[in-house]
Amino acid sequence: xxxxxxxxxxxxxxxxxxxxxxxxxxxxxxxxxxxxxxxxxxxxxxxxxxxxxxxxxxxxxxxxxxxxxxxxxxxxxxxxxxxxxxxxxxxxxxxxxxxxxxxxxxxxxxxxxxxxxxxxx
Numbered sequence: 001x002x003x004x005x006x007x008x009x010x011x012x013x014x015x016x017x018x019x020x021x022x023x024x025x026x027x028x029x030x031x032x033x034x035x036x037x038x039x040x041x042x043x044x045x046x047x048x049x050x051x052x053x054x055x056x057x058x059x060x061x062x063x064x065x066x067x068x069x070x071x072x073x074x075x076x077x078x079x080x081x082x083x084x085x086x087x088x089x090x091x092x093x094x095x096x097x098x099x100x101x102x103x104x105x106x107x108x109x110x111x112x113x114x115x116x117x118x119x120x121x
Contacts, residue, residue, distance in 0.1 A: 040067060044093050051089030052101065063091045072097050 043056045053060060064072055068091060075085045076099050090098035 038062060038066060040092050049089065051092075052085070052087055055089040055092060058088065058092065060086055060088050063088050067091060067095060068097055075099070 038058060040058070043058065049055070060074060063086070064074060072086075075083050077083050084100035087098045087100060090096075
């Protein structure tokens with residue numbers, strides 16, 4: 001029985017395709033590596049729940065690594081006002097670096113009301 005009718009010109013390519021097919025079958029049933037990713041959209045909502053350092057198990061370092069652009073700082077120093085750390089919950093909800101608590105940063109447009117976020121701190 002002749003599988004390949006050509007004179008050997010396409011034989012390596014056909015064998016390669018067969019090997020790829022077999023490899024795909026093996027990988028489908030054997031998990032070689034498990035990758036765990038954080039679903040940030042699942043924890044995002046419009047209610048401030050006090051997630052300053054961490055929020056639903058997500059730390060400030062997770063947010064700096066996954067959500068915000070490279071080079072975003074963990075804290076900022078404002079002359080005359082002090083040091084303000086990245087607010088983890090706001091960073092998840094807004095996908096922006098928001099530092100400090102809602103009421104303690106001068107000019108912070110993101111404030112918390114009893115019901116939801118408000119642009120009037």
